[in-house]
Amino acid sequence: MSSGPLVRVAFPAPAPFGAGGPLAGVALLTIDRPEALNAVSFATIAELVSSLSVLDADPECRCVVLTGAGTRAFAAGADIRELAGQTPGSLRSGGAFERWDELRVIGLPIVAAVRGYALGGGCELAMACDLIVAGEDAQFGQPEIKLGVIPGAGGTQRLTRAIGKVRAMELILTGRSIGAREAAAAGLVNLVVPAEETLDRALELAGRIAAMPPLAVRAAKAMVNRVDETALTQGLADERQAFFDLFATEDQSEGMAAFTEKRTPTWRGR
Numbered sequence: 001m002s003s004g005p006l007v008r009v010a011f012p013a014p015a016p017f018g019a020g021g022p023l024a025g026v027a028l029l030t031i032d033r034p035e036a037l038n039a040v041s042f043a044t045i046a047e048l049v050s051s052l053s054v055l056d057a058d059p060e061c062r063c064v065v066l067t068g069a070g071t072r073a074f075a076a077g078a079d080i081r082e083l084a085g086q087t088p089g090s091l092r093s094g095g096a097f098e099r100w101d102e103l104r105v106i107g108l109p110i111v112a113a114v115r116g117y118a119l120g121g122g123c124e125l126a127m128a129c130d131l132i133v134a135g136e137d138a139q140f141g142q143p144e145i146k147l148g149v150i151p152g153a154g155g156t157q158r159l160t161r162a163i164g165k166v167r168a169m170e171l172i173l174t175g176r177s178i179g180a181r182e183a184a185a186a187g188l189v190n191l192v193v194p195a196e197e198t199l200d201r202a203l204e205l206a207g208r209i210a211a212m213p214p215l216a217v218r219a220a221k222a223m224v225n226r227v228d229e230t231a232l233t234q235g236l237a238d239e240r241q242a243f244f245d246l247f248a249t250e251d252q253s254e255g256m257a258a259f260t261e262k263r264t265p266t267w268r269g270r
Helices: 044-054 080-084 087-093 096-103 120-129 141-148 155-163 165-174 180-186 195-209 213-227 233-250 250-261
Strands: 008-010 026-031 061-067 073-075 109-114 118-121 131-135 137-141 191-193
Touching: 008 044, 026 044, 026 195, 044 096, 061 073, 061 195, 073 109, 073 120, 080 195, 087 096, 096 120, 109 120, 109 195, 118 120, 120 137, 120 155, 131 180, 131 195, 137 180, 141 165, 155 165, 180 191, 180 233, 191 195, 191 233, 213 250
Parallel strands: 026 061, 061 109, 073 118, 109 131, 118 137, 131 191
Antiparallel strands: 008 026
């Protein structure tokens, strides 16, 4: 087993498609447990959240790509050896599952680049991201039922919201996994690409997002995420307030001036 970091951070990220130079504004996070198919242990999720929190506070970082080391798995699931000896009390008091909740407060958009298995905790982690680019070899699923348990890090909730009750019920109750094409047809992933292009295409997408005004990107992400948590009337009010607030930013003035002057805007993030 690796004794080094469980999550590798590259910021700025390497450029996609072999282009020269780093990718401005984009960070690449890699779950680095290939010997365990990048299983999401308690320590792994803690490192991941810590790394994301640091990047979230860095004004130079504008988007994140999350992937798994190697080609066999984004993350094959939770670390079953670690979970096998747990009790209800140890799970409640250990604090590991609270780290999953901290993913929800990250303001940066996160793009998952998924190759191979994204099962159980790996599927939950991909769904906790904002967009998913899947290689043609990707497999998604929540097979926890086969172990006598259910998804515990958001699987029942996020999968149902992503693909609907009927499909989610079938996958969760049978433990069946689905390929990238079926996942895309169901609305779980944004883009299916040739397996070997997965990371490059995710970096390309992240680069396009990073080129947008960062304050507006964060506000847009927050408002879209609020749809699942807020009644329509309150959501509309929150959206309008966020819209109003952006008119106090330099980026808003710059963006509209550049449009009028027919030039490329320069975003300052303020």
